[in-house]
Amino acid sequence: MEKCNVAIVGYGGMASCWHVPHLLAMPDRFDLCGIYDIADERRKIARANGIFAYDTFEELLSDKKIELAIIATPNDVHKPIAKALMENGINVICEKPVTLSSSDLEEMIASANANHVLFTVHQNRRWDEDYLIVKKLYDENTLGKIFNIESRVHGSRGIPGDWRNTKAAGGGMVLDWGIHLYDQLLMMTGDDRVVSVYSDLSYVTNEEVDDGFKTILHFESGLTAHIEVGTSNFIELPRWYVMGENGSAVINDWAINGKIVKVTDWEKLEAVPVATAAGLTKTMAPRTDETIAEEPLPRVPSNINEYYINVVNAIRGKEDIIVKHDELRRSMKLMEAVFESAAQNQVVHTSI
Numbered sequence: 001m002e003k004c005n006v007a008i009v010g011y012g013g014m015a016s017c018w019h020v021p022h023l024l025a026m027p028d029r030f031d032l033c034g035i036y037d038i039a040d041e042r043r044k045i046a047r048a049n050g051i052f053a054y055d056t057f058e059e060l061l062s063d064k065k066i067e068l069a070i071i072a073t074p075n076d077v078h079k080p081i082a083k084a085l086m087e088n089g090i091n092v093i094c095e096k097p098v099t100l101s102s103s104d105l106e107e108m109i110a111s112a113n114a115n116h117v118l119f120t121v122h123q124n125r126r127w128d129e130d131y132l133i134v135k136k137l138y139d140e141n142t143l144g145k146i147f148n149i150e151s152r153v154h155g156s157r158g159i160p161g162d163w164r165n166t167k168a169a170g171g172g173m174v175l176d177w178g179i180h181l182y183d184q185l186l187m188m189t190g191d192d193r194v195v196s197v198y199s200d201l202s203y204v205t206n207e208e209v210d211d212g213f214k215t216i217l218h219f220e221s222g223l224t225a226h227i228e229v230g231t232s233n234f235i236e237l238p239r240w241y242v243m244g245e246n247g248s249a250v251i252n253d254w255a256i257n258g259k260i261v262k263v264t265d266w267e268k269l270e271a272v273p274v275a276t277a278a279g280l281t282k283t284m285a286p287r288t289d290e291t292i293a294e295e296p297l298p299r300v301p302s303n304i305n306e307y308y309i310n311v312v313n314a315i316r317g318k319e320d321i322i323v324k325h326d327e328l329r330r331s332m333k334l335m336e337a338v339f340e341s342a343a344q345n346q347v348v349h350t351s352i
């Protein structure tokens with residue numbers, strides 16, 4: 001593959017700690033030509049790290065050798081930066097969330113079409129192994145028909161940083177983590193439509209934007225999903241908890257500790273009742289060992305470098321782009337339904 005000349009707009013955490021090292025790790029495929037950051041200090045740091053820094057955004061825009069630019073700025077400026085790049089014939093990877101509303105997204109897609117450039121979004125968590133394992137269980141019916149999926153991320157440090165705390169910059173956890181988790185769920189369930197959305201946002205550490213949320217989705221097929229983000233959780237709940245008609249699966253943490261437990265004998269229902277301090281239950285008693293079997297989680301190796309390589313191959317007409325406009329449209333619509341539901345404290349009926 002002929003090398004792709006890349007520039008990055010916004011040299012903060014995501015650019016310097018993720019995109020740069022990944023591009024530099026593929027020297028036969030990518031040339032990192034330079035970065036532009038609005039902050040002098042960040043441009044100085046880039047130069048100190050041996051990376052060329054454009055003095056102005058206009059200088060980057062007029063650099064004819066740039067084939068692809070990655071936007072890694074706060075969320076509210078993704079749209080104007082993307083449009084300026086595309087109007088100058090530069091293909092764009094935009095960080096998630098692509099922007100703040102569906103109408104903004106439509107403007108960005110229209111600009112890509114008008115300027116005949118590729119425009120896509122860094123939905124990198126489609127390559128997370130925990131997600132790929134649950135997708136495999138779902139696709140292969142390992143647990144029998146899956147009827148409920150719980151996807152959670154829990155932290156205990158509130159919202160990080162400055163702009164993520166402000167509404168104007170597109171802060172808050174729905175836009176930050178929600179958009180990853182909604183995208184994963186929509187990719188997993190494919191054509192199954194989301195028919196209703198209920199969401200509740202939390203404001204434990206922050207008044208202006210949500211610092212967490214719970215979302216319940218109902219799908220046309222009857223599947224339900226519970227998606228949750230918390231930033232005041234000193235004990236984390238499992239990353240994934242999946243329920244099928246013949247078994248359950250849990251992925252506890254980022255290190256992919258977890259298990260599958262499947263029923264081996266549905267007929268044997270007898271149980272030793274559990275006596276608690278104040279009562280007795282047979283319904284909630286653990287299953288006896290001979291009626292269940294534990295299995296390890298399957299492993300699904302993944303390589304995020306494929307993301308960048310796919311973008312270049314798609315620009316050059318050799319592959320279809322993986323992260324597509326219609327998929328971005330769906331996750332933005334879902335994000336909007338989440339905010340609407342939370343504002344009204346009501347279920348929002350959808351066809352997403």
Ligand SMILES: NC(=O)c1ccc[n+]([C@@H]2O[C@H](COP(=O)([O-])OP(=O)(O)OC[C@H]3O[C@@H](n4cnc5c(N)ncnc54)[C@H](O)[C@@H]3O)[C@@H](O)[C@H]2O)c1
Pocket residue numbers: 009010011012013014015036037038039042071072073074075077095096097122123124161163176
């Ligand atoms: N895909 C992921 O896994 C992932 C992870 C973290 C962040 N992100 C996304 O990456 C983006 C950046 O996040 P971050 O954590 O790097 O933020 P950050 O605050 O660390 O960095 C943002 C940088 O953009 C610069 N900037 C602001 N406005 C600019 C402008 N108009 N032109 C040029 N530079 C400008 C800032 O000076 C700063 O250096 C956000 O959209 C965020 O949601 C994605």
